[in-house]
Amino acid sequence: MPFSLFCKDFKYKKYVVLYAFAKAHTFPTQLLFLIFQNIRVTLMKIYPIEAGNFKLDGGAMFGVVPKSLWTRTNPADAHNMIDIAARCMLIEDRDRLILIDTGMGEKQTEKFYSYYHLWGNDTIDTSLAKHGFHKDDITDVFMTHLHFDHCGGSVQWNKDRTGYEPAFKNATFWSNEDHWKWATQPNRREKASFLKENILPMEESGQLKFIKRKGTSFQESSELGFGLFFADGHTDKQMIPHITYQDKTIVFMADLLPTAGHLPLPFVMGYDTRPFLTLDEKEVFLNTAADQGYYLWLEHDAHNPIITVQHTEKGVRLKDTFTLEEII
Numbered sequence: 001m002p003f004s005l006f007c008k009d010f011k012y013k014k015y016v017v018l019y020a021f022a023k024a025h026t027f028p029t030q031l032l033f034l035i036f037q038n039i040r041v042t043l044m045k046i047y048p049i050e051a052g053n054f055k056l057d058g059g060a061m062f063g064v065v066p067k068s069l070w071t072r073t074n075p076a077d078a079h080n081m082i083d084i085a086a087r088c089m090l091i092e093d094r095d096r097l098i099l100i101d102t103g104m105g106e107k108q109t110e111k112f113y114s115y116y117h118l119w120g121n122d123t124i125d126t127s128l129a130k131h132g133f134h135k136d137d138i139t140d141v142f143m144t145h146l147h148f149d150h151c152g153g154s155v156q157w158n159k160d161r162t163g164y165e166p167a168f169k170n171a172t173f174w175s176n177e178d179h180w181k182w183a184t185q186p187n188r189r190e191k192a193s194f195l196k197e198n199i200l201p202m203e204e205s206g207q208l209k210f211i212k213r214k215g216t217s218f219q220e221s222s223e224l225g226f227g228l229f230f231a232d233g234h235t236d237k238q239m240i241p242h243i244t245y246q247d248k249t250i251v252f253m254a255d256l257l258p259t260a261g262h263l264p265l266p267f268v269m270g271y272d273t274r275p276f277l278t279l280d281e282k283e284v285f286l287n288t289a290a291d292q293g294y295y296l297w298l299e300h301d302a303h304n305p306i307i308t309v310q311h312t313e314k315g316v317r318l319k320d321t322f323t324l325e326e327i328i
Ligand SMILES: [Zn+2]
Pocket: 145, 147, 150, 234, 235, 255
């Protein structure tokens, strides 16, 4: 929003008056900073962007866990497939529009999509339009990791379908150097998940940047304004955003916790490259989430968009499920 409009908008007027008052009375810089922070948090908006639902094999999604247990939370269809969402997050933060993850995209073959049983009518375009936005408005595309169901929508066919181009022509694409290397020189296990056509065009466009890692598994800030947890169990250096929104911490769970059904520690996806590490990372994270009252944004859970968790005798378990409207 332009500053002139911001000043005229009634709901923001109090902040303009407060700032003018503070400035006129030569308040310390620290206080002015706090006022600005308050304005920023108040103005920030979050929108769900549904990039298109699909289905995955329930057995692969729950690894060694027997079907009789995981079907209680994630019922399977006749082909053993379970419902999966690609619920991305759009953050409107002052003059930035940040999209976290982009789903599978639309450039693969019919045969490829037939393996994933697409369902529902949402696409990134229709979902952005619902909130009054267009792909060209996006300033930053942040990818938690480069598996095809998280970054496929970042790249599209060019006009004459002779090559690929970034689907967000005005955006900076964000990954991290270690994960980029991991994805572009893939191990045999993950090779089928890191598709060259999803990844290389971002670098070739000159629009790719790397998040600077500070060496710790959790860092409170990043170039995008939010905190990041670097998790290595699912894939190397997956980034889990921690967003401060009003008085809440919303954590974009990506593949650290794909659905609410994955809350019990041993319920780890068969896709994870280091399942023992996932167990440790989940344990530390979920205990913190229960202590701190985090709101967990479940990208892949088709039926539980946001959850909170609590300590129980069995370990950390589901506390409440929220619709997005109840939180954002
Ligand atoms: Zn993944």
